[in-house]
Amino acid sequence: MVIQYQLEKKSQECSARVGTITTPHGTLKTPVFMAVGTQGTVKTLVKEELHEIGSEIILGNTYHLWNQPGHEIVKKAGGLHSFMNWDRSILTDSGGFQVFSLAKLRDIHEEGVYFKHHKSGKQLFLSPEISMEIQNALGSDIIMSFDECPPYPCTHEYMEKSVDRTLRWAKRCLDAHQNKERQGLFGIVQGGEFEDLRKYCAHELVKLSFDGYSIGGTSVGEPKEIQNQVLDWVVPILPEDKPRYLMGVGSPGAILDAIERGVDMFDCVLPTRIARHGTAMTSKGRVIIKNKEFEEDFTPLDMECDCYCCKNYTKAYLRHLFKANEMLGHRLLSIHNIRFLVHLTEEARKAILEDRFLSYKNEVYQKYGLNENDKDF
Amino acid sequence: MVIQYQLEKKSQECSARVGTITTPHGTLKTPVFMAVGTQGTVKTLVKEELHEIGSEIILGNTYHLWNQPGHEIVKKAGGLHSFMNWDRSILTDSGGFQVFSLAKLRDIHEEGVYFKHHKSGKQLFLSPEISMEIQNALGSDIIMSFDECPPYPCTHEYMEKSVDRTLRWAKRCLDAHQNKERQGLFGIVQGGEFEDLRKYCAHELVKLSFDGYSIGGTSVGEPKEIQNQVLDWVVPILPEDKPRYLMGVGSPGAILDAIERGVDMFDCVLPTRIARHGTAMTSKGRVIIKNKEFEEDFTPLDMECDCYCCKNYTKAYLRHLFKANEMLGHRLLSIHNIRFLVHLTEEARKAILEDRFLSYKNEVYQKYGLNENDKDF
Numbered sequence: 001m002v003i004q005y006q007l008e009k010k011s012q013e014c015s016a017r018v019g020t021i022t023t024p025h026g027t028l029k030t031p032v033f034m035a036v037g038t039q040g041t042v043k044t045l046v047k048e049e050l051h052e053i054g055s056e057i058i059l060g061n062t063y064h065l066w067n068q069p070g071h072e073i074v075k076k077a078g079g080l081h082s083f084m085n086w087d088r089s090i091l092t093d094s095g096g097f098q099v100f101s102l103a104k105l106r107d108i109h110e111e112g113v114y115f116k117h118h119k120s121g122k123q124l125f126l127s128p129e130i131s132m133e134i135q136n137a138l139g140s141d142i143i144m145s146f147d148e149c150p151p152y153p154c155t156h157e158y159m160e161k162s163v164d165r166t167l168r169w170a171k172r173c174l175d176a177h178q179n180k181e182r183q184g185l186f187g188i189v190q191g192g193e194f195e196d197l198r199k200y201c202a203h204e205l206v207k208l209s210f211d212g213y214s215i216g217g218t219s220v221g222e223p224k225e226i227q228n229q230v231l232d233w234v235v236p237i238l239p240e241d242k243p244r245y246l247m248g249v250g251s252p253g254a255i256l257d258a259i260e261r262g263v264d265m266f267d268c269v270l271p272t273r274i275a276r277h278g279t280a281m282t283s284k285g286r287v288i289i290k291n292k293e294f295e296e297d298f299t300p301l302d303m304e305c306d307c308y309c310c311k312n313y314t315k316a317y318l319r320h321l322f323k324a325n326e327m328l329g330h331r332l333l334s335i336h337n338i339r340f341l342v343h344l345t346e347e348a349r350k351a352i353l354e355d356r357f358l359s360y361k362n363e364v365y366q367k368y369g370l371n372e373n374d375k376d377f
Numbered sequence: 378m379v380i381q382y383q384l385e386k387k388s389q390e391c392s393a394r395v396g397t398i399t400t401p402h403g404t405l406k407t408p409v410f411m412a413v414g415t416q417g418t419v420k421t422l423v424k425e426e427l428h429e430i431g432s433e434i435i436l437g438n439t440y441h442l443w444n445q446p447g448h449e450i451v452k453k454a455g456g457l458h459s460f461m462n463w464d465r466s467i468l469t470d471s472g473g474f475q476v477f478s479l480a481k482l483r484d485i486h487e488e489g490v491y492f493k494h495h496k497s498g499k500q501l502f503l504s505p506e507i508s509m510e511i512q513n514a515l516g517s518d519i520i521m522s523f524d525e526c527p528p529y530p531c532t533h534e535y536m537e538k539s540v541d542r543t544l545r546w547a548k549r550c551l552d553a554h555q556n557k558e559r560q561g562l563f564g565i566v567q568g569g570e571f572e573d574l575r576k577y578c579a580h581e582l583v584k585l586s587f588d589g590y591s592i593g594g595t596s597v598g599e600p601k602e603i604q605n606q607v608l609d610w611v612v613p614i615l616p617e618d619k620p621r622y623l624m625g626v627g628s629p630g631a632i633l634d635a636i637e638r639g640v641d642m643f644d645c646v647l648p649t650r651i652a653r654h655g656t657a658m659t660s661k662g663r664v665i666i667k668n669k670e671f672e673e674d675f676t677p678l679d680m681e682c683d684c685y686c687c688k689n690y691t692k693a694y695l696r697h698l699f700k701a702n703e704m705l706g707h708r709l710l711s712i713h714n715i716r717f718l719v720h721l722t723e724e725a726r727k728a729i730l731e732d733r734f735l736s737y738k739n740e741v742y743q744k745y746g747l748n749e750n751d752k753d754f
Contacts, residue, residue: 039697039698039701039703040694040698041698041703041705043703043704043705044421044705044708045705046685046689046705064701068697068700068701069672069693069697069700069701073672073693076673076675077675077691077693077694083691083693083694083697085689085690085694295446296453298453298454308423312462313462314460316450316460317417317454317460317461317462319446320416320417320446320450320460321416321417321418323445323446324416324417324441324445324446326416326418326420327420327421327707327708328420328422328423330704331421331704331708
């Protein structure tokens with residue numbers, strides 16, 4: 001198998017687990033948070049910074065790279081690793097999520113989806129085969145099957161048809177995938193908020209034997225209890241010897257809830273997106289750095305953080321950068337926020353190994369100053 | 378003397394010279410190019426990158442830092458070095474240039490200048506004493522006297538009055554400067570395109586005995602021949618044992634022309650400003666990275682460059698970053714362009730030491746593909 005999952009320990013308290021995933025570009029420890037490099041760059045950052053942050057795997061977006069610079073150019077560059085100068089593992093999504101969240105005038109057929117580009121308006125077509133062709137050209141270590149990601153809420157009737165199509169597309173992806181020796185393919189469990197469809201989809205995908213399993217269609221506006229409920233339905237069905245990836249989830253609370261339920265992998269644009277607007281995640285909750293209270297605060301953003309930003313800069317300076325519209329502010333807060341989530345998963349790992357995950361989770365919740373029902377956490 | 382200039386060698390071919398300048402934050406080799414950190418940050422970059430580039434001194438802008446975050450806050454942070462996390466030398470300007478280039482509704486009086494902030498429209502007042510107070514609070518190693526920088530062209534009559542006022546202001550700066558043990562003060566030679574006024578201003582400033590001498594009022598739209606002519610008039614008047622700084626000049630050709638005439642120090646926003654728009658300075662001339670010709674060009678920006686950008690990235694990737702509006706492009710091109718100018722002065726230094734400066738200059742001109750009359754060079 002091109003992607004190997006090694007289970008190291010199962011929690012005695014809950015379904016949490018620690019392990020390692022080996023890809024053609026290295027071994028990474030799970031649970032793991034993956035920073036998102038949408039357009040072939042984790043916004044503002046370079047390789048050495050991501051190494052220092054502890055990033056062992058990052059994400060690229062098929063939809064964006066397909067349109068700019070185009071997968072053929074990335075292929076000619078020797079693949080995405082070489083093109084963007086990244087030497088560790090890369091995971092790419094299938095383009096499916098962007099087609100359903102960004103693109104305009106979708107027209108869904110059995111063969112694939114016709115749609116217009118979200119900016120240029122250009123007419124495009126994406127199918128399981130084309131998604132595989134693009135991801136094969138990008139050469140990412142872990143690739144995703146092309147799925148439909150219906151909106152929330154949606155009827156049981158529609159979701160049932162959609163899940164069946166997603167399953168047929170998953171089979172076509174397995175057939176179309178041309179680089180099985182170097183790239184592992186994950187199947188994506190859909191089914192919305194419906195127990196029967198989630199379980200059905202998971203069972204059917206497991207029969208097809210993917211290199212790992214993703215849980216999609218979450219973080220689309222549904223309440224957090226539903227997200228956790230979906231995990232309670234799906235994760236027990238997934239094989240113990242394969243990685244499990246909850247797509248697009250990046251708030252600290254939701255990550256910890258999912259780790260508790262046995263998920264290994266996470267990604268989200270949240271840390272870099274809120275960094276751009278001057279918001280930091282800290283051990284004591286969110287900090288809006290432009291606030292007047294930080295004008296003469298010459299202490300680091302987070303006293304408990306070991307990142308480059310916290311070791312070298314004060315809140316007063318970071319506030320100044322944002323007040324002055326200096327891009328260095330975005331860069332430093334991106335470093336901090338990604339490190340915050342990578343560190344969160346590192347600490348979760350330690351806690352699971354020492355069978356104190358639930359108390360660790362509790363402690364983080366309390367220090368963040370929020371409760372489990374807070375949607376933003 | 379807080380600022381020490383040590384002459385190492387005078388060219389046998391021309392007025393070029395090499396030396397060292399020692400400030401409270403280190404010794405730097407001249408000729409030197411100083412990157413501009415207008416608002417307390419060399420846009421997008423951090424200390425370690427500037428070290429790798431070879432930057433031994435950077436510039437901060439009094440006008441901008443006075444308005445945001447305010448010099449009192451920088452002072453409370455322990456000065457600009459501490460505030461922005463920069464451990465080598467800093468030079469600040471006096472605010473005079475911005476008052477005359479950016480601010481609105483100037484009203485010039487003997488006591489100082491009343492004007493409105495270029496963005497907020499706030500009513501402000503700057504004088505020799507206030508400029509010294511701000512620069513003393515910032516704690517930069519080298520500070521500038523507050524001068525009037527008249528537009529080009531301007532009448533001899535106006536310029537004469539302006540030079541006399543600038544000289545009176547220079548004396549007031551010497552009197553007002555409160556931190557002579559830690560900060561060296563440079564006088565600024567004005568006088569426009571008028572030989573008599575330039576020479577008069579230089580002679581009078583030398584009598585006042587500053588720590589170094591700046592040549593101001595250049596790069597304000599005048600032809601390059603005038604800039605060189607001004608240097609031919611002024612530099613021979615300046616003392617051999619003090620540094621000479623040509624303000625705001627950063628095109629490669631103009632730097633080499635000025636080195637030939639005995640100038641030691643340069644600064645300019647050019648490398649970071651054109652980087653933002655995707656233009657690189659290379660040993661073979663300017664490169665507009667968005668051009669279609671680079672779409673599949675997997676070679677570095679400049680084969681002769683040793684910067685981080687050229688060691689790690691291709692033109693095709695850089696083009697992609699600019700096409701995709703990714704800020705990493707600005708960062709990487711800033712690194713490259715600053716390194717280009719720092720390297721240019723490093724090579725000039727070597728060439729002077731080996732008495733081959735004129736042939737070095739000639740070679741750069743030829744490779745850049747331009748001639749001495751090209752304004753942009």
